[in-house]
Amino acid sequence: MLRNLALLTSLFVLVQVAPKPAGAPPVEISRSQFAQYIEELSEPEGYFDTDNFISNETSYLHVIPELRRQVKPGNVYVGVGPDQNFPYIAHTQPSLAIISDIRRQNMLQHLLYKALFDMSASRAEFVALLFSREAPKSDKGASLPDLLNAVRRSPSNEARYRANIAAIRQRLLTTYGLRLTADDLRKIEYVCRTFWEEGLDLRFSSIGRNNAANYPTFQSLLLQTDRTGKLQGYLATEDLFLWMKKFEAENRLIPIVGDFAGPKAFKAMGAFLKKNGLQVSTFYTSNVEYYIFEDGKWGRYVENVRALPVTADAVFIRAYFGNGAVHPQNVPGHRATSLVQSLPEMLRDQAAGRIRSYWDVVGR
Numbered sequence: 001m002l003r004n005l006a007l008l009t010s011l012f013v014l015v016q017v018a019p020k021p022a023g024a025p026p027v028e029i030s031r032s033q034f035a036q037y038i039e040e041l042s043e044p045e046g047y048f049d050t051d052n053f054i055s056n057e058t059s060y061l062h063v064i065p066e067l068r069r070q071v072k073p074g075n076v077y078v079g080v081g082p083d084q085n086f087p088y089i090a091h092t093q094p095s096l097a098i099i100s101d102i103r104r105q106n107m108l109q110h111l112l113y114k115a116l117f118d119m120s121a122s123r124a125e126f127v128a129l130l131f132s133r134e135a136p137k138s139d140k141g142a143s144l145p146d147l148l149n150a151v152r153r154s155p156s157n158e159a160r161y162r163a164n165i166a167a168i169r170q171r172l173l174t175t176y177g178l179r180l181t182a183d184d185l186r187k188i189e190y191v192c193r194t195f196w197e198e199g200l201d202l203r204f205s206s207i208g209r210n211n212a213a214n215y216p217t218f219q220s221l222l223l224q225t226d227r228t229g230k231l232q233g234y235l236a237t238e239d240l241f242l243w244m245k246k247f248e249a250e251n252r253l254i255p256i257v258g259d260f261a262g263p264k265a266f267k268a269m270g271a272f273l274k275k276n277g278l279q280v281s282t283f284y285t286s287n288v289e290y291y292i293f294e295d296g297k298w299g300r301y302v303e304n305v306r307a308l309p310v311t312a313d314a315v316f317i318r319a320y321f322g323n324g325a326v327h328p329q330n331v332p333g334h335r336a337t338s339l340v341q342s343l344p345e346m347l348r349d350q351a352a353g354r355i356r357s358y359w360d361v362v363g364r
Helices: 005-017 031-041 064-070 085-092 104-119 123-130 144-153 158-175 182-201 218-222 238-249 265-275 288-294 298-306 343-351 358-362
Strands: 076-079 096-101 253-257 280-286 310-320 337-342
Touching: 031 253, 031 265, 064 085, 064 310, 064 337, 076 085, 085 096, 085 238, 085 280, 096 104, 096 265, 104 123, 104 158, 104 182, 104 238, 104 253, 123 144, 123 238, 144 182, 144 218, 158 182, 182 218, 253 265, 265 298, 280 288, 288 298, 288 358, 298 343, 310 343, 310 358, 337 343
Parallel strands: 076 096, 076 280, 096 253, 280 310
Antiparallel strands: 310 337
């Protein structure tokens, strides 16, 4: 399935022999391997009607306590979309994370984030660089609201933005040795400029759907909590940020271009994981399954899920947006309902013919 699957086997050797402090092996995948995995596991991109710079799921952190109870550290995380994956990864502490999105721009945005983690020694520096602003003087124990407000007040200008994008390009092309096209670099600059121009007021937007004003700002997303009111995002504490920074530095978050119902990426991912004795314990789907049902591709998607080796207690993290019925787990004030549901149970229901609609997937 992969053109050079044998090249990938070194990853498993590193993972299986490493000790496991803090829940996940402190291993490093080489930069050349990192670039190779992106290329080998990806497929041609498809279309989706939004840039997806940020999420619109205000409930995304509601499930963190449940994930911490159910997911054992050290397996594989699969996800979709931009930075809402980071708290899921930081709290479940996998050995490896693969982010598969139909849009190549999402893969490129994750490379941008990788460079920013590399360039930042603290949360304050990371957020400031994301918005091409001067890093505020901030105590590492500062609250997240105070930190974000300090970044909002920090100065910026075109020269700072230009210096920032130049440093990002240098890391991606020279430090990491990634083979990026001129179009790739234009898209990375487009993402970077959007964050600079919109700042913490950046909102999710889409073509021909709801007005952007109906969606949350990036600041409000970063300040979401679990159901008990506790901040749980990857920027909530310095320790969570540093854990995610280390994970990125070890090249263990691999962003690829892949359609959940596509012909190659998931089968290639499954072949790679099986070859190396690795199993998926967490699969964040957002609400992609809704569109898969709408497009009549459910069968192909299930076939791709079956191609993944999974743990007996593997879970989906899903976002349900009230398509036709209010979910019993919905929290008032949130359009989205975030859910943790059994992956093997879904496959058993599918095999038994019990899934005939999208509600049959999320309403269990």
